[in-house]
Amino acid sequence: MSKKTIAVLGAGSWGTALANVVAENGHDVRLWAHRKETVDEINKHHMNKRYLGDRVLQASIVATDDMQQAIDGATIILSVVPTKATREVAGQLNQALSALAQSAIVVTATKGLEPKTYQLATEIIADEIDAKWLNGLAAIAGPSHAEGVIKHDPTLVTVASQNQSAAQQVQAAFSNSSFRVYTNDDLVGSELAGALKNVVAIAAGALQSLGYDDNAKAALFTRGLAEIARLGAAFGADEATFMGLAGVGDLFATATSIHSRNYRAGLQLGEGKSMDEVIAHMGMVIEGISTTKVVHELAAVKGVEMPIANAIYQVIYKGQAPKDAIKALMDRPLHHEGK
Ligand SMILES: NC(=O)C1=CN([C@@H]2O[C@H](COP(=O)(O)OP(=O)(O)OC[C@H]3O[C@@H](n4cnc5c(N)ncnc54)[C@H](OP(=O)(O)O)[C@@H]3O)[C@@H](O)[C@H]2O)C=CC1
Ligand SMILES: O=C(CO)COP(=O)(O)O
Numbered sequence: 472m473s474k475k476t477i478a479v480l481g482a483g484s485w486g487t488a489l490a491n492v493v494a495e496n497g498h499d500v501r502l503w504a505h506r507k508e509t510v511d512e513i514n515k516h517h518m519n520k521r522y523l524g525d526r527v528l529q530a531s532i533v534a535t536d537d538m539q540q541a542i543d544g545a546t547i548i549l550s551v552v553p554t555k556a557t558r559e560v561a562g563q564l565n566q567a568l569s570a571l572a573q574s575a576i577v578v579t580a581t582k583g584l585e586p587k588t589y590q591l592a593t594e595i596i597a598d599e600i601d602a603k604w605l606n607g608l609a610a611i612a613g614p615s616h617a618e619g620v621i622k623h624d625p626t627l628v629t630v631a632s633q634n635q636s637a638a639q640q641v642q643a644a645f646s647n648s649s650f651r652v653y654t655n656d657d658l659v660g661s662e663l664a665g666a667l668k669n670v671v672a673i674a675a676g677a678l679q680s681l682g683y684d685d686n687a688k689a690a691l692f693t694r695g696l697a698e699i700a701r702l703g704a705a706f707g708a709d710e711a712t713f714m715g716l717a718g719v720g721d722l723f724a725t726a727t728s729i730h731s732r733n734y735r736a737g738l739q740l741g742e743g744k745s746m747d748e749v750i751a752h753m754g755m756v757i758e759g760i761s762t763t764k765v766v767h768e769l770a771a772v773k774g775v776e777m778p779i780a781n782a783i784y785q786v787i788y789k790g791q792a793p794k795d796a797i798k799a800l801m802d803r804p805l806h807h808e809g810k
Contacts (some may be wrong), residue, residue: 472496472497472642474497474498474499474544475498475499475545475547475644476498476499476501476543476544476545476546477490477493477498477499477500477501477545477546477547477548477549477644478493478500478501478502478503478541478542478545478547478548478575479493479500479501479502479548479549479684480503480538480541480548480549480550480551480552481504481551481552481556481560482502482503482504482506482510482513482519482522482534482551482558482566483522483551483553483615483755483756484519484522484523484554484617484618485551485580485593486502486549486551486552486580487502487513487519487522487523487528487621488523488617488620488621489549489611489620489645490502490528490532491528491529491532491553491620491621492530492620492647492650493644493645493767494528494529494531494532495529495647496644496645496646496647498644499531499533500529500531500533501532501533501534501535501540501541501542501545501663502534502535502541503531503534503535503537503538503541503542504534504535504536505536505555506536506740508522509534510534510535510536513528513532513534513649514533514534514725516643517529517530517531517532519735520658521754522617522755523617523618523621525717526622529714533775535562536693538563538564538566538567539567539570539571542564542567542568542571542573542575543571543573544573545573545575546575546576546606547572547575547578547640547641547644548575548576548578548759549562549577549578549579549580549611549636550577550578550579550580550581550592550596550782551579552581553581553583553756553758554581554582554584554585554592554595554723554758554761554762555583555585555586555761556581557579557581557585557592557595557596558595558598558599559594561596561598561599561600562599564577564599564600565599565600565601565604568600568601568604569601569604573602573604573605574603574640575604575605575606576605576606576607576608576609576637576640577596577600577605577607577609578608578609578610578630578656579592579596579609579610579611579640579662580610580663581763582612582662582666582668582669582758583669583758583762584639584666584761584762584765584766585590585664586761586764586765589765589768589769589772591610591659591662591666592610592662593605593608593609593610593658593662593703596608597645598608602614602652603745606634606637607634607636607637607638607640608632608633608634608637608658609630609631609632609634609637609638609658610630610631610632610658610661610662610665611628611629611630611641611645611652611662612629612630612631612662612664612665612717612721612723613626613627613628613629613653613665613716613717613720613721614626614627614628614651614716614721614723614724614725615627615628615721615724616644616724616728616730616731617666617729617730618696619730620650623649623768624649625649625651626649626650626651627651627652627716627720628645628650628651628652628653629652629653629654629655629714629716629717630642630645630652630653630654630655631654631656631657631658631660631661631662631714631717632654632656632658633654633656633658635654635656638654638656640654640685641655642654653716655712655715655717657708657709657711657712659665659703659706659707659708660703660706660708660709660712660713660717660718661717662702662715663699663702663703663706663708663710663719664699664713664718664721664722665696665711665721666706666751666762667699667702667762667766667780668695668699668718668721668722668725668726669725669733669757669758669759670690670695670733670759670762670763670780670783671691671696671699671722671725671726671779672725672726672731672733672734672737672759673733673736673737673740673757673759673763673783673787674691674726674733674737674761674779674782674783675691675726675727675734675737676691676725676733676734676735676736676737676738676739676740676741676796677690677737677738677740677741677786677793678691678708678737678741679730679734679737679738679741680737680738680739680740680741680742681741681791681794681797682792684713686738687797688726688727691779692722692723692726693771694779695722695726696713696718696722696776696777697777698718698775698776698778698780699713699718700713700718701775701776701777702766702770702773702775702777703741704770705773705774705775706773712752715745732753732755732756732758733755733757733758733759734774736749736750736757736759736760738755739752739792740786740787741793746760746788760787763780763783763784763787763788764784764787764788766784767780767788768778776802778800779800781785782796782797782799782800783796785799788799
């Protein structure tokens with residue numbers, strides 16, 4: 472293995488877990504956090520209790536709140552902040568890259584769509600970072616809860632990029648015997664799949680709370696994936712992506728797991744809690760909430776029928792009772808399954 476310097480931007484649950492993976496692989500890892508308390512906790516105690524409880528991190532991880540120090544000499548820079556912070560952090564990264572006159576492969580592990588622009592994380596990053604500093608742009612997708620990765624549960628992800636050399640470098644840096652990385656070249660499909668499964672995961676949680684059983688859940692997964700793939704097709708995504716790790720793989724993990732923040736949000740919405748209560752209670756990002764609104768708008772702009780996403784929109788943003796939303800879905804005009 473050739474030792475690399477790798478910077479991870481964002482010290483929440485996923486950024487910290489991924490920083491730990493590459494540190495375990497023997498790379499020099501700098502973890503950038505915007506809060507001084509987080510930096511101190513990681514450097515002094517090798518822990519990030521708020522996000523990963525008592526898990527002990529690799530002692531070699533160096534945390535810093537100085538972006539330039541974090542990325543100095545890094546050949547791979549991984550951005551793992553929530554979608555809503557991605558533009559701001561990419562702007563700061565561009566300044567730091569310019570100050571150091573340094574280029575790097577920039578990877579995102581964020582799963583969401585930006586409100587108003589409807590952009591995916593790599594599109595936001597490409598907007599904010601001067602192309603001359605980018606040695607490649609990639610996204611990590613697939614079924615991978617931080618809670619499982621940190622305890623070495625076998626985990627398979629995919630790194631998508633239009634630059635296969637960059638994807639292979641990321642693959643080599645992150646892979647180990649419990650974290651297996653595939654490459655693929657469908658960036659838009661992989662990122663869309665990762666963002667949209669969060670919406671279906673919210674619905675799956677709500678179904679669970681409402682007491683519905685496996686018929687309803689299987690119907691949601693199948694028809695949910697069909698509409699995700701339909702939107703993907705409108706963006707030129709490869710249909711096969713939705714049958715792979717980024718698609719059905721991540722949908723299954725997120726929409727069945729108590730680790731999923733989106734599934735848990737759905738459980739609470741199904742119990743009758745308001746969206747504000749759910750957000751306040753979670754203390755971690757629930758990407759599917761804002762993605763639901765973006766998808767509702769995007770589906771209309773693209774002329775793609777997304778009845779499940781729209782039903783979730785009605786529940787979250789229009790106060791429709793979940794049972795009424797399900798009834799409205801069930802009572803729609805009958806049609807051929809392929810549509
Ligand atoms: N958690 C997981 O298992 C997985 C998450 N993801 C995706 O990764 C992304 C991050 O999720 P996750 O780690 O769970 O989120 P968390 O809520 O656990 O952590 C978010 C992190 O981003 C930081 N942050 C928020 N705003 C800013 C900002 N403006 N500048 C700098 N840092 C900021 C937070 O800091 P602070 O603590 O100060 O608020 C926190 O450290 C999401 O898009 C998610 O969908 C993808 C796969 C797995
Ligand atoms: O994308 C994820 C797992 O692959 C994480 O999903 P949650 O944000 O719902 O926890």
